Amino acid sequence: MYILKFARRFSVGKSNKTARKQYAYTDNFTLADLKKGQSAQVRGFQDAEHPSAQRLMQLGLVRGEIIELLRSAPGGDPIEYRVMGYSISLRKAEAAQILVEN
Numbered sequence: 001m002y003i004l005k006f007a008r009r010f011s012v013g014k015s016n017k018t019a020r021k022q023y024a025y026t027d028n029f030t031l032a033d034l035k036k037g038q039s040a041q042v043r044g045f046q047d048a049e050h051p052s053a054q055r056l057m058q059l060g061l062v063r064g065e066i067i068e069l070l071r072s073a074p075g076g077d078p079i080e081y082r083v084m085g086y087s088i089s090l091r092k093a094e095a096a097q098i099l100v101e102n
Contacts, residue, residue: 031095039068040100060084
């Protein structure tokens with residue numbers, strides 16, 4: 001947050017618009033943003049009180065778990081992930097609700 005304010009105020013890097021996009025992307029990195037073979041660590045959910053989020057937590061998508069994108073359907077939906085030694089398929093909309101970090 002403070003880095004973004006610094007970048008806006010002093011125009012560090014390219015333009016303010018580019019800096020804003022770069023920092024916003026790293027703060028909101030989701031499962032839907034992963035590429036094939038890439039893995040990340042689960043940070044949480046955008047809405048942890050939602051019933052689908054509760055169900056995903058019961059399936060093992062909890063903070064700190066490593067998740068890897070295995071493959072996706074030709075249309076891009078659903079997407080198969082590996083977490084805790086098993087495979088799980090999620091819709092792209094569900095994957096966009098799960099926050100991760102590299």
